[in-house]
Amino acid sequence: MDRLGSRCPLPGSLRPSVLTCLLILTASFVSYPMLRTLSLQLHSAVTGSYVSGTYSVVFVNCPNEQIAREIARAILDKKLAASVNILPKASSLYFWNGEIEEATEILLLIKTKTSKVHVLSGYIRLVHPFEIPEVFSLPVDQGDVRYFKWLEEGMEED
Template structure:
């Protein structure tokens, strides 16, 4: 009487297929973490700036005082090194099926890309808008001295 084969990896080419799929899936799932780590390692070893290491976060605020309060908190918590508050802008947008119009103040926050999720989380909690306009754009290039200054501004004491 034949014994059923023990459970184990499939034989031959099927084993290679499963192994290849596993490696590709693992690489795909860990890519963001590996990419961030490789940027950090490259910058540390060479002293060169890697595109995308820093970002600018855009936040529309209802007035200058709220923009100042948000900027001060973010700077105080070392989530960013710099913030600019641009004067009144006119905004037109759809809200609940209607076209709305208002004046807002634009807050630009310069930070490390790795800190952007923390800035977003704070905005969800502290921003007075039901759905705050918060988005970021990675910096492609920048003056090395300025980027070093940004880095130093976010170091914990």
């Protein structure tokens, strides 16, 4: 009985090792996105290959070409992307306030690192004139490794 009591803590008390494990698990969970990004970059650098999902294409609709160009230039200036295509005259039909609306919009195709999508989306929400701008991304599954290297270089901080 004495041996069992020495190995098992009293009810309601935690051993220091349990607290340490909980702390390590919490830190691992919080740092996972950063560690994953770093490991993907290291893998790509060592192998010279592309890891699926490292880059994304972000889609954003704009009300006119002037606003589209302003947003595109600002994104590039801030190194949030390496390339932006401006596609003219996308016809859009959508529900707004319970009604079907129709508009001609300009579509931005933004090529960026997946790790920058969250910051890019936040920036677009700040500068976009729409109350709820259309901002969504799709990870890039495959592509030319040389192009991805060029994207990487285009987003390097000076």
